[in-house]
Amino acid sequence: xxxxxxxxxxxxxxxxxxxxxxxxxxxxxxxxxxxxxxxxxxxxxxxxxxxxxxxxxxxxxxxxxxxxxxxxxxxxxxxxxxxxxxxxxxxxxxxxxxxxxxxxxxxxxxxxxxxxxxxxxxxxxxxxxxxxxxxxxxxxxxxxxxxxxxxxxxxxxxxxxxxxxxxxxxxxxxxxxxxxxxxxxxxxxxxxxxxxxxxxxxxxxxxxxxxxxxxxxxxxxxxxxxxxxxxxxxxxxxxxxxxxxxxxxxxxxxxxxx
Numbered sequence: 001x002x003x004x005x006x007x008x009x010x011x012x013x014x015x016x017x018x019x020x021x022x023x024x025x026x027x028x029x030x031x032x033x034x035x036x037x038x039x040x041x042x043x044x045x046x047x048x049x050x051x052x053x054x055x056x057x058x059x060x061x062x063x064x065x066x067x068x069x070x071x072x073x074x075x076x077x078x079x080x081x082x083x084x085x086x087x088x089x090x091x092x093x094x095x096x097x098x099x100x101x102x103x104x105x106x107x108x109x110x111x112x113x114x115x116x117x118x119x120x121x122x123x124x125x126x127x128x129x130x131x132x133x134x135x136x137x138x139x140x141x142x143x144x145x146x147x148x149x150x151x152x153x154x155x156x157x158x159x160x161x162x163x164x165x166x167x168x169x170x171x172x173x174x175x176x177x178x179x180x181x182x183x184x185x186x187x188x189x190x191x192x193x194x195x196x197x198x199x200x201x202x203x204x205x206x207x208x209x210x211x212x213x214x215x216x217x218x219x220x221x222x223x224x225x226x227x228x229x230x231x232x233x234x235x236x237x238x239x240x241x242x243x244x245x246x247x248x249x250x251x252x253x254x255x256x257x258x
Contacts, residue, residue, distance in 0.1 A: 002125065005124045006251070010157055010225045012176075012182050022038045023188070025057050025131075028168040037116065038047060038091050042080055045199050059224050062088055062226070064166050066094050071095045075209075077236075078124055081244070082116035091223035095194075097174055098203075100221055102138070108146065108254040108255060108256065109143070109254065109255055109256060110149070110252055110253070111139055111140070111203065111252055111253055111255075111257075112135050112149075112159045112203065112252015112255055113134070113136075113137070113220060113222070113248045113249050113250050113251055113252055114250065115134060115149055115150065115151050115186050115249075115250050115251075115252070116151060116152065116250055117151055117214070117250070118214040118215055118216045118248070118249070118250050119214065119216070124209045126211065127207075127210070127227070128207075128209065128210055128211070129207065129209065129227055129228070130138050130206075130211050130224050130225070130226065130227075131161075131204055131205070131206045131209070131225040131226075131227065131229055132205045132206075132213075132222050132223075132224060132226065132249055132251070133163065133170070133199060133202060133203075133209075133224070133225060133240055134202065134203045134204065134205075134209070134221075134222045134249070134251075134252075135202065135222065135223060135237075135240075136218075136220045136248070137203065137252065138200050138201065138202055139197050139198070139200065139201045139202075139203070140199065140220065140257065140258065141199050141257040141258045142196075142197060142199050142257070142258055143196075143197060143255055143256050143257035143258050144194045144195060144196050144197065144255050145160075145162075145191065145194060145195050145253050145254070146190060146195055146254055146255050146256070147188055147189055147190035147191050147253070147254045147255075148160050148176075148179070148188070148189050148191075148205075148251070148252070148253050148254070149187065149188045149189075149251070149252060149253070149254060150181075150186075150187060150213050150250055150251035151186050151187075151213065151214070151250035151251075152181050152184050152185060152186075152187055152212050152213060153184055153212050153213065153214050154184050154208070154210075155182050155208060155212070156179075156180075156205075156209060156212035157178050157179065157181070157182065157208060157209060158205055158206060158207045158208075158212070158218065159175055159176050159177070159178055159205070159206040159208075160175070160176075160177065160191075160203070160204075160205055160206075160220040161174065161175045161176075161203070161205070161206060161229070162174040162175075162195065162197055162201050162203065163200070163201065163202040163203070163204050163227075164200075164201055164202070164246050165200060165201075165202060166174065166234070168236055168237055168238070169234045169235065169236050169237070170202055170204075170234060170235055170236075170237060171232070171233070171234040172204075172219040172229050172230065172231050172232060172233055173201075173231075174195050174197075174231070175231050176191055176195075176207075177192065178208075179257060181212065185224065188254065191201055194255075197255070203252070203253055204229070205249075205251055206228050206229070208228065213249050213250055213251045214249070214250065215247045215249040215250070216247070216248050216250055217245045217246060217247055217248075218246050218248075219248040220243075220246055220247055220248025220249070221243075221245055221246055221247075222242075222247045222248060223240035223241060223247070224242050224247075225239070225240055225241070226241070244257060
């Protein structure tokens with residue numbers, strides 16, 4: 001009986017001794033697997049760092065290329081702007097020379113009343129702040145206007161306007177700056193910038209102070225409107241005054257018409 005009691009613990013110790021090497025071997029295998037996974041992870045991290053370094057290098061290179069392209073584009077834009085400016089200046093100078101040649105050679109088209117001294121009827125008081133609308137001389141063709149001519153009674157200021165007929169109304173589509181005449185007689189005044197016109201456009205002349213151009217009666221169809229008519233505004237033809245007088249003023253425009 002005693003021998004059995006001693007045998008059982010010995011058997012347990014023997015079995016435990018057999019299992020211990022198996023557990024150690026299993027742990028060693030797990031350690032190796034973990035070490036392998038760790039090595040793989042480290043390799044992946046190293047590869048990612050290398051890829052990141054390569055990408056950063058590519059980003060720096062692309063940034064450099066973009067900077068160079070931006071500099072080149074800026075240079076081209078500046079050159080193009082300078083070239084356009086030079087071309088505009090050249091074209092404008094040629095236009096000015098052509099205008100001077102046409103003016104000196106009296107080759108420009110003229111539309112308006114005859115530029116002669118007109119006596120007319122001396123009014124009891126001079127006409128003040130009037131818009132003269134010349135219905136007798138609509139523009140016969142499209143083109144550009146370069147200036148105005150008139151036989152002035154005295155120095156003064158005035159504006160030229162282009163009216164366009166829409167049904168029964170006349171719309172102001174262009175007006176010049178305030179033009180100044182420094183002496184009486186037959187004078188020409190050029191526009192700072194030429195203006196394009198269409199066939200059928202009507203010419204009007206605004207005198208904010210005293211009307212400085214005389215007129216005759218019975219030979220024209222220039223009517224009057226009290227006050228000024230601003231750019232973009234319109235008036236009805238029937239609202240114009242002095243229809244029956246058939247006034248003819250010594251004023252008109254110069255230009256190049258087709």
